[in-house]
Amino acid sequence: xxxxxxxxxxxxxxxxxxxxxxxxxxxxxxxxxxxxxxxxxxxxxxxxxxxxxxxxxxxxxxxxxxxxxxxxxxxxxxxxxxxxxxxxxxxxxxxxxxxxxxxxxxxxxxxxxx
Numbered sequence: 611x612x613x614x615x616x617x618x619x620x621x622x623x624x625x626x627x628x629x630x631x632x633x634x635x636x637x638x639x640x641x642x643x644x645x646x647x648x649x650x651x652x653x654x655x656x657x658x659x660x661x662x663x664x665x666x667x668x669x670x671x672x673x674x675x676x677x678x679x680x681x682x683x684x685x686x687x688x689x690x691x692x693x694x695x696x697x698x699x700x701x702x703x704x705x706x707x708x709x710x711x712x713x714x715x716x717x718x719x720x721x722x723x724x
Contacts, residue, residue, distance in 0.1 A: 612646035615653040622667045625704045629672045630665055632710060637663055640714045641721050657724040663717055674713060675699040678720045689716065 611634075619630040630653075637644055637655045645656045655663045666673040676682075679698040684691045688709070689698050698716065702708055 612648065612653075614648035615646045618648060618651075618653055618667075622672075623704075626667050626672050629702050629708065630667065632708070633665055633672070633674050633713070636710050636714050637717065640717045657721050660724045662721040662724055670703060672702045673699050674702065676717055676720045678723045679716070682716055682720065685712075688712070 615634070619627050619634070622630060634646075634653070641655065641657050641662060643657065644662060645659075647654050647656060653665045654661055661677045663677070664675045666675070675692065676698055678696065680694075680696045682689070682698050684698065689700050689712075691697070692699055698720075700708075700713060
């Protein structure tokens, strides 16, 4: 665990910190050898030195983005495409039920290419 990532999470609202902590745990359960780094001011998770996922906290949401997701279909209201579709993101708001198993499945599939 990276202390800078821990500090990033600690500075968020309580509900955001809970979501970030669960996402962080989910990443490490899915990619046991994932490395953490604070890059571009956000927690990034790397596998074999390549970006696998990133957490971004905004005022009213937490976004979880995965890389190498060109073959993952967006899920309306759950997972949206970014850029050319090679990245997908889930936007989580306060009180929302989060399907961490779905996100872990997406991350497992996308990170298997790294």
